[in-house]
Amino acid sequence: MASNRCAVCKILNVTCEPTCICKPHFPSNSTRFQDVHQIFGAENVLKILNSLGEVEREIAANCLCYAAEARRRDPVSGVYGMKLHYESILNDVEQEIKSALNELETNLGPDQVPKYFDIPIPDDFLNTTASLDSYIEKIKNLTTVEKNNLLQFWKRENQKMGDDHRVDGASTSAGPSTALGEKHQ
Template structure:
């Protein structure tokens, strides 16, 4: 018995063999391909896939699916509308953080509020898929000496901030050099 053709081959009315480049990404009953086909067209998807290597096709399939779903939800703005929506949420959160920091500075004094932009970030932080839970576990497993060293770091940073130097210049140069 022959296997069912993938969603792309079915629409293009092409034979769907075992080495079909679309089959791993759009199965025969793929509801996700219906949105992609409606927005971009099966012929355009085929052109895109034929230009890409096998390692990039999964990324392309996910991007096309994401963009098609965004366009289905918001026919006018699509992905751009989602970007604007999430940017507005981010701006609201940043405003709440600034407000909370101002309130802390008012109640505790500016020299008692920790400066979170100086928190050391591991070099592999952006390369890992680890959640915050793994870092919390690492902190819980620190030895007493390691915890004291971390506290000393905070005391040194607070002393630097209390030396009369302006804090309006932004993050320290060590942070800027490390993450540029």
């Protein structure tokens, strides 16, 4: 019976019941639980999964795996470091696109350059397991048109925020502090 224990029950050295909530997410032969256990601890994972409903458990398990893998890859910054890295890549690509659009406008005229696109999103996008490698491969395999579509989508989302807000929602319209102005007079 011990060989049927899930990875969490093996670590905690307890009997794994047939109704164990961890078994579907971390089976005994799963290697993805090693990082999760090392970063968050098996007891904490069990507490988290116990506090959630059945639907949320799958999402939480995937998020824990994703965060643990990110922390393993970058022990200092984790997911935030990855966000900054990919944000930098997107900014570089955005600059390349702006340059290409400027060149197209120069050669073809501004009316001939397409402005907006529909973004194809796979049906299983939210149901896939959280593996950084699969996301990285998907990004690498995007065509130039798909990358352009993705950037157009993010531009539209940022524009919805309004001209006087940054992407994170903080206002940029306040201007310089009055205290700064008084010091310089």
